Amino acid sequence: MQARAARFAAGRVSMHRVRLATWNVNSLPARMPRVLEWLARVQPEVLCLQETKVTAEAFPAAELERLGYAHVADGEGGRNGVAILSRVGLEGATRGFPGEPGAPITVEKAPAGTAPSLERRAIAATCAGVRVWSLYVPNGRSLDSPHFAYKLAWLAALRAAIEAELSACPQLALCGDFNVAPSDRDVWDPAAFIGSTHVTAEERAALEQLLQLGFTDVQPRALKGAPFTYWDYRAGMFHRGMGMRIDLVLLSHALAGGVGDAYIDRDARKGSKPSDHAPVVVDLDASV
DNA sequence: ATGGCCGACGAAGTCGGA
Numbered sequence: 420m421q422a423r424a425a426r427f428a429a430g431r432v433s434m435h436r437v438r439l440a441t442w443n444v445n446s447l448p449a450r451m452p453r454v455l456e457w458l459a460r461v462q463p464e465v466l467c468l469q470e471t472k473v474t475a476e477a478f479p480a481a482e483l484e485r486l487g488y489a490h491v492a493d494g495e496g497g498r499n500g501v502a503i504l505s506r507v508g509l510e511g512a513t514r515g516f517p518g519e520p521g522a523p524i525t526v527e528k529a530p531a532g533t534a535p536s537l538e539r540r541a542i543a544a545t546c547a548g549v550r551v552w553s554l555y556v557p558n559g560r561s562l563d564s565p566h567f568a569y570k571l572a573w574l575a576a577l578r579a580a581i582e583a584e585l586s587a588c589p590q591l592a593l594c595g596d597f598n599v600a601p602s603d604r605d606v607w608d609p610a611a612f613i614g615s616t617h618v619t620a621e622e623r624a625a626l627e628q629l630l631q632l633g634f635t636d637v638q639p640r641a642l643k644g645a646p647f648t649y650w651d652y653r654a655g656m657f658h659r660g661m662g663m664r665i666d667l668v669l670l671s672h673a674l675a676g677g678v679g680d681a682y683i684d685r686d687a688r689k690g691s692k693p694s695d696h697a698p699v700v701v702d703l704d705a706s707v
Numbered sequence: 708a709t710g711g712c713c714g715a716c717g718a719a720g721t722c723g724g725a
Contacts, residue, residue: 432721445724446714472715485713497715498723558725598725611708617725651725662709663725695713695724 426468432706436679437507437547440697441467441594441666442553442687443649447502448473448695451482457687458486461700465546467594469554471500478502493539501540501555501595507547512595514542516580519573521564522557541577548707549674550588552581554595559616567616570598574625582632585671590705593634593669596649596696599626601636605664607645610626617665634676637668639699642685649696650688668701677704 440463444450447468458466471494473479478492483504491512494500503509521537540555554577559570585591599622603609612618630636639646647662656662670678679702688697 449714470714557724560723561725612725615709615725649725651709654708654711656708656712659708665725692713 420575422484424515434677434704434706435547437462437465437548437549437705438700438702439465439467439551439592439594439668440698440700441469441553441596441668443596443666443694443696444471445470445694445696446473447471447500448477449477449692451479453687453693455486456685457698458483461684461698463700465549465551466504466698467551467593468502468504469500469553469555469596471502472500473500490546491542493542495539499555501542501553503542503544503546503551503553505544505546505551507572508545510545512542514539516541516577517583518576518579520569520576523569534558540573545588547705548590549705550584550591552584552591552593552595554593554597556576556596556598558598559622562614562616562619570616571621571625574622574629576598578625578629578632581629581658585632589671589673591634591671592703593629593667594663594673594699595667596607597626598665599623600663600665601667605647607647607661607663616681617663622634630669633672634669637670637675637681637699637701639668639680639681639683640700641683644685646683647697648683648699652695666696666699669698669702669705674703679703 492502650657
């Protein structure tokens with residue numbers, strides 16, 4: 420910090436405002452009209468996307484470039500897929516992370532001995548001095564599913580990779596759909612989730628161990644109602660306020676002190692053909 | 708109050724999501 424202060428005094432470090440956002444769009448091709456409208460309205464410097472459901476080759480780059488956004492993306496079509504959009508530069512992109520486990524193989528669909536397959540759930544890049552990760556944590560499906568063990572293993576491996584990343588990049592932001600509600604306050608009715616994924620002690624412990632590396636779980640304000648980021652499409656859950664906060668922005672201590680406004684853009688969940696998730700927007704000060 | 712919605716894939720019905 421003293422070194423940074425000295426560089427700042429010498430004029431080689433400048434503080435700048437970064438509007439950083441994360442949004443599980445549930446298919447970028449299907450969501451492009453909403454995403455383009457949202458970018459033009461909210462004007463984030465950086466947007467992390469999850470569930471893009473599009474390969475890197477088919478990524479709709481041209482329409483985003485017209486709004487001034489460069490991108491890095493990784494995807495497999497059909498499901499999963501992550502990306503980062505930035506209008507303040509993108510450097511040093513990495514896909515996945517060391518030690519990342521693969522998804523369980525459905526026995527009926529694969530020959531015996533088939534190796535678990537890596538999914539496209541993590542991408543990182545440096546944007547204006549901030550190391551940004553866009554993460555899509557596995558769902559887990561049910562407590563007795565192999566996919567639940569995969570979720571926990573994936574989070575444990577992520578923690579190990581992030582521990583190394585944090586020592587190299589003090590200004591570090593972990594953004595995305597964590598598929599974990601950090602506390603009972605983060606679901607509309609804790610009783611309704613007993614026996615379900617997203618709220619178990621194991622999942623919350625895995626998230627807590629990530630936080631204990633030195634991150635703050637930014638608490639965004641709600642535009643209306645409780646500060647949830649996800650509402651199921653079914654049964655009018657959104658209009659009944661029956662949601663969850665599972666999309667998170669975790670900021671390293673070097674960034675957490677510079678947070679200005681932080682909010683969940685509930686309006687993006689309204690209207691025609693919305694994603695089932697709302698974007699989380701965080702204004703922060705970073706230094707270059 | 709997860710049967711009930713939505714998207715992908717592919718061209719009808721499943722799967723996955725959380």
